[in-house]
Amino acid sequence: MSWGSYYRGDGTAREVELAPPPxxxxxxxRPLGQKFRPPEGLPDAVNAALSLRRPLLVTGAPGSGKSTVIESVAHELALGPVLRWHITSRSTLEDALYRYDVLGRIHEQQLRTAAGHGETVDDIAPFLRLGPLGTALVPATLPRALLIDEIDKSDLDLPSDLLDVLERGEYTILELERHKAEQVAVRMWDSDQTYTVERGKVQCTEFPFIVMTSNAERDFPPAFLRRCIRFQMPEPxxxxxxxxxxxxxxxxxxxxxxxxxxxxxxxxxxxxxxxxxxxxxxxxxxxxxxxxxxxxxxxxxxxxxxxxxxxxx
Known part of the structure; x- marks a missing residue:
């Protein structure tokens, strides 16, 4: 394939041409889903999750191909670009649903007042953006594909916090529920396209295809597990x-x-x-x-x- 002794450690400057990367x-x-080879049993688990409109929880060692599963499914079923929510210990359900820049909104209003523009225009839309989970729950003709990566790295409460949203397929943007405008166009996570939210409520028409990955570093509550289709990646x-x-x-x-x-x-x-x-x-x-x-x-x-x-x- 490709090896080159580009760096020699001799302190001599030289021009080099790197060989093509892997x-x-x-x-x-390039799309990874086209190259993925699912292990035995995984297609059945995927089809069960699709049929039941349940998340698929894929457990396995790092590098075993867990996060590529959703790329393969989205490619074969033409579900569009994959939405991604990478979990850390600081991840919250609220951030995954939508982001509200309250400080930016206050600052913008103060600038308009200082500039003498008179009555401020209460436009909340520029300061809102749907998160990856929030975008996946926007009404659509086909399910959106959402990867929730390394959920075992989350705060202990996050899996339980997800339960209501995964069951109901809806959520409320509190700032819009209280806003005087009944309809607000909010940007989605993966593009500058907008979705018009009515009275602060977002409710899916097609439950998204969700793949959650886990490195088996922790246990999950039974109430969370029973709402998932679970698959263990085999040792290759x-x-x-x-x-x-x-x-x-x-x-x-x-x-x-x-x-x-x-x-x-x-x-x-x-x-x-x-x-x-x-x-x-x-x-x-x-x-x-x-x-x-x-x-x-x-x-x-x-x-x-x-x-x-x-x-x-």
């Missing part, structure tokens, strides 16, 4: 990894040779309990499978560098 590091990103075997390498790098994996050795060694380490991600294997294959790839001790050192266990610093 496909998953090319920008803008050698045949699966060969298919992944072929799909992402457009290359055949022979029964023997450097790439086969990398795949086989990766599987052995997984079964021994090492915490590794599939994208590490893809990186190692990309760097070490070309004609100019380092050999001998340098090759072994690069394997150790690229396939370093994730649980170690």
């Amino acid at each position: 496909p998953w590091r090319s920008f803008p990103h 075997d050698e045949e699966t990894l060969r298919e992944v390498v072929q799909a992402h790098l457009d290359m055949e994996v022979p029964d023997e040779g450097p790439v086969a050795t990398l795949v086989r060694g990766f599987v052995t380490r997984l079964r021994a309990g090492d915490n590794l991600a599939i994208d590490q294997l893809l990186s190692a294959v990309f760097v070490l499978s070309g004609d100019d790839a380092p050999q001998g001790t340098r090759h072994d050192d690069l394997v150790a560098l690229l396939l370093r266990e994730l649980s170690r610093g």
Whole structure:
């Protein structure tokens, strides 16, 4: 594939031309869903979630392809661009539904007053924006695809806070419920398009297709789990990894040779309990499978560098 000794550490300035990056590091990103190979049982779990209008909770190790599931489904079913809500310990349900810049609104009114414009225009729309979950619940002819990524990193209360919205498929923008204008056009999360909110209420017509990912770092309340279709990503075997390498790098994996050795060694380490991600294997294959790839001790050192266990610093 591609290896280059661009940096030598000799302090000499030189012009270099970098080789093309791996496909998953090319920008803008190409759609990952077209390359995804679902494990056995996942299509049934997806279809159950679609049929029941329930979220799909996908659990598995980092790099096992959890977040790519929704890309694959959205691509095959033509659901449009995927909305993304990346969870941290500071994430709240309110931020996922809509954002209100109250300070910006106050500041704008003060500026108009100071400029002598007389009576201020009470236009709240520029200071509101629907969040990823709020946008997914906007009425539509097809379900929107929403990824709630790494929900196990959330505050302990967030899964429970989600329950009412996931059950009812609606929410209220309190600032608009109290506003004198009955209709306000609010920008959506992933574009500058607007949705006209009436009396502060947003209610979906098609429940969104929601995929929530978890690294199994915590337990969830039973009330939350029973509202989800759950799927555990299996540990990949050698045949699966060969298919992944072929799909992402457009290359055949022979029964023997450097790439086969990398795949086989990766599987052995997984079964021994090492915490590794599939994208590490893809990186190692990309760097070490070309004609100019380092050999001998340098090759072994690069394997150790690229396939370093994730649980170690």
